[in-house]
Amino acid sequence: MATQTTLQHAETEAELAACFALLQQLRPHLRSARELIDRTATQRAQGYRLLVVWDAGRPVAAAGYRRMDNLIYGPFLYIDDLVTDAGERGRGYGEQLIEAVSGIARGQGCSQLVLDTGLANALAQRFYFRAGLLSRGLHFAMELQ
Template sequence: MIPRETGESCGRPVSAVELRYLDHEEDIRASYPLMRQLRPQLDSAQAFVQRWQHQRTQGYRLLALWNGGQPLGLAGFRVQDNLVHGRFVYVDDLVIDASCRSQGHGKRLIDALKAEAKVLGCCKLLLDAAMGNALGHRFYYRQGLLATALRFSMMLT
């Protein structure tokens, strides 16, 4: 279990804010409204559960920051290995509830991911950010992440 934090979050007192892995379908369902803020193409909790179940077979883990029974932030990641980076943690998803941003929750998730990456024998943390996500870019720079490449993609239909 990752350490708890006390204080105030999202404008209300908290008895315990904690980071923990989501390993059960009911937790995934409970976190669907938050993930939908980042991934609006997920049109139902069941679609999210199905994607999560499939991605777990590829090493995907979902770390959540909880205030009681309410998820405040999510970080989905997996360990990968390639010739460019060696062994690294790739962050697929990172979202903080819109009503709880700028309270240190994103930093806490990034710090937890960096620590987990080291435990897993990784020397890098990588993620993609949309070109138009200027606020996200600023946040990532403040966390010590640097833009080192552009990703190119195309739809194959």
Template sequence: MSTQRVSTFRHIVSESDVRASFRLIKQLRPHLSSEDEFWLRWQRQTGEGYILDGLFIDDVLVALAGYRIQENLVHGRFFYVEDLVTSEEQRSCGYGESMMSYLSELARSSGCGKLVLDTPLSNSLGHRFYFRCGLLATSLRFNIPVES
């Protein structure tokens, strides 16, 4: 008799859930110094349309995605994925693909014409994953630090 695992996607909205997701977002964003910093940033960003969703397997968080619905002259209305991470211990289990399918469906149901994400040029394993998921590299993003 095999055990059926329960997978659930849900919005991360409570302070306790945001703080609990810090261990996973830290794998993607190691510059975040603490749960407190993450909580404060999440609060500011949600005020600007940021949404954080998690994939839970048997109530254990295994993947996170942070995204916004935006519009600009280049893409029209689009679904921008800012943060996407699967737990290091849970990679190659299909959870990343499940999250990408979930995000693509959210983009479609939100009336977006595209799903867009940025990834560093150095992220070759991520590039391979994105190509497998059907994403194409269509641009480069340039940036320069500015003094405040």
């Protein structure tokens, strides 16, 4: 059973470093806490924030997001990263983050909450449908050398 949890943004380098093992579960290409800190600093210049569920001081789930604008949605909130520790799934942390980020989006005048997921990630897709997100398109990408 989970202890008392808190929802708080990771702001300091120490807080981000504490989130490294958690974020690496989603982004295994991250090699070190330093790389996470440096990449997050770059993303922060674009409005990125990392909202974390802390359980007794340990990060158990996180949502990295940013407010954006485009011609499709107008103002919207994009979730770059959404992860719950593999050993902590099923405890409601993901739902807690979706609700919190949705509230942040509404508070910033956003009309949509948007995220991408891998086509093969059926478990995540099922979670997103249960959370009220709908599949509205495909995401295409091309590696540039």
